[in-house]
Amino acid sequence: MKRFEFIKICLILGVITVTTLWPGTDILAQDTSSAPKRVLAIFLFKQGIPWQTHVEQGLRKILATESVFPIHLDVEYADQTRFPEEEYRSKIIDLYRYKYGKQNIDLVLVMGGEPAELVTKYGEEVFGEVPVVLISTQHEGGSPSLLKSNMVSMTWGFEFIKTGVLIQDLLPKTKDLFVVSGASPTDLKLKKMATEDLGELESQFAIHHLAELSLEALLLKVTQLPENSAILFLSMFRDRNGKTFVPRDVMAEVSAVANVPTFATLNTYMGYGIVGGSLLSADTLGEQYAGIVKQVLTTESLKDIELPEIPYQITFDWRQLKRWSINENRLPADSIILYREKTIWSEHKREVISVIVIISLLSFALFASILQYRRRSLAEGKTQKLLDERAHLSRVLAMGEIAASLAHELNQPLSAIRSYAQAAQRFLEKVPAQPDEANRALTGIIAGNRRAEEVIKRVRMALKKEPFKRSCIEIRAITEVVVNLIRQKVSEERISLRLNLAAGLPPLFCDRVQLQQVIFNLIRNSIEAINMVEGGPRKIVVQALMETATTVRISVQDSGIGIDADQVELLFDAFYTTKPEGMGVGLSICRSIIEDHGGRLWVTRNPDRGATFSFTLPICEDKT
């Protein structure tokens, strides 16, 4: 019984072995049919154009996952838009011949008018009889009569009109549509297609072309478009000056500076500044191409092959809808809205409430601490935490003071920049344009910009958010920073500001930023005091000298309006002010800073005119 069983098993194994190893069995036949197929895809543009990259991704995705036989994909980027000349064409044909002439290519997929034309002409010679699928947009591609029997040509068209109608629906007030394109042959082709397609809308709004401009001129133009207009961005592969671009980068710049919303028809622009549009999806298009490739490879017939319907999807960028205040209710029902921002409130309600509560408590604590200090009763209950918080408040308030005085300094470069920009615009709009002059104005804009940055950098330096830290500081360094900050103002007010620092002063033990704020505040007060007097000398003297062996006295003396005897002590009270626009916290904070440092701050009336504010600070050796 057991032996019989063993023989049976041996027999079965033997049959299986024979059948598997026997040539010409069904299993081997199966192997032949799943041998890899080679597909060569030829793209129009150079590598790296987002649109093309997405088409390729779609193509690869479908070819890789859904095929019953492995497909090897070779890709060529014909780059014919950059090199349209005949010499280049013959060179790439040579290259293709070299690379693919001896390989068994099973199918050639050609995308774009220029390569389609090229392959129509030379394909047979290079690739032999293999099926060739040529896909191009309408208005391009070689003449059908030249097609060989192994070639099939398919065309599809952009539907600019869909986006045009969309603009009309969303922004019914639109009177002008500015269609942006560049100067390369592809740009011009797109422009031509758009012009024909949008023709029907001409009764709704005027269509203007911003085509064949330099990038700079384009960017200037789009900042000044009339109200109630919109931009339809087609492409810009090259500008008037021959500079080449990735169109999406240009689109991003255009939409960033434009004073009206930008629309487009390609999904690869989505997320880079367009409001939206009826968008053609590059990925889906690539997937459809892959479908055609598979169809041809399985049936090996070029008959009855057609492009499916072109995949358009109405899509919007939520951030741009907000930017241009476009009501979401106006959007068509099947629109997709991307990049919707989740509000902090809806996401973190609990955290927001706790933060608000904490901030209110903190503000209350800060306010309370000032009042407490005002009464000089802090000594009993002062904790390090409260001290730090008060110090921070003083910095924030000083920031406001400094910012106010620097507003003017920022205004200058900004004003210059505006004039330069407007001059540049006029030079460019002239017939003939004067690009050299415009260029000079642009240089001026850069200079102005740099100066504004300098101002901001200076404020940042002065207000750097560093912890309050006392260290040994040279008085000269401090006063120089302050004088630099305030020099412009002093000079415009025609005040003479003199520094009178005794030689060989030892370093002071203090916080750099806080001391700057005190001196800044005192000089500012002096300027205001001087401005309250008509006529007379206009001068401020900043002095520093040894007070005792361990302290230095710094004083700011002015020829201003001076102080009434009964005001002297009131001056240092928080919220007491003689200035209509003042908050009255400046001097009280100055005094608190100095007293924190172990010094004193006081005011004296000058014998002739004006007042002198003086304070003392300990020198360094004392504390280290």
Place this chain on the structure above:
Amino acid sequence: MNISAAVVFIVDDDPLIRDALDQLVRSVGLTAETFSSARAFLDTELPDQPGCLVSDIRMPELSGLDLQDELIKKGVSIPIIFMTGHGTVPMSVRAMKAGALDFIEKPFEDQELLDAINRAIKQSRMVRTEQAEIDAIEQRLNLLTLREHEILTFIIAGKLNKQIAYDLGMSENTVKTHRARIMRKMSVNSLAELVRSTEKIALQPQYDSTS
């Protein structure tokens, strides 16, 4: 009106603003000359051309308002457009009272400044035309003899030859001869024209009979 022959003088201590305005003014085809201080402008001999002055108010040393005062003292009449970072009311009132044409706040729209400049140049042309006319009339007036001058003041007071003859103790015919000569020297054809010319130079008519 052809405005290309006019000059726009720009005074600002900020080199950036100066250059920017220079470009802006030239971008509309006007000629610009820039000065880095009020003093530099005052020290320059102005060309015999219509023009206007665009000046910053706040400048070290001489401010824009000081510049305006100096120009008035020197008897230079040129329309002034002041620019300011934040125009304070008293400052602009003082400037306008002293005859500033416009007061614009930085940063401004280019059109705002260019409109102001066009207005200023138009005014400068008008003033210049008027001045030229006055100069011509005064030149003609200088051709008159003392006696003719005297008779002229009677004529423009509306007196008849007979009255003038009586007042001045001369014959009516002599007055007539003088009158014809005055009309010729002043190159006018009618009494109305003569009165208009003398009004322009503010010549006082002689209403009293006794001189």
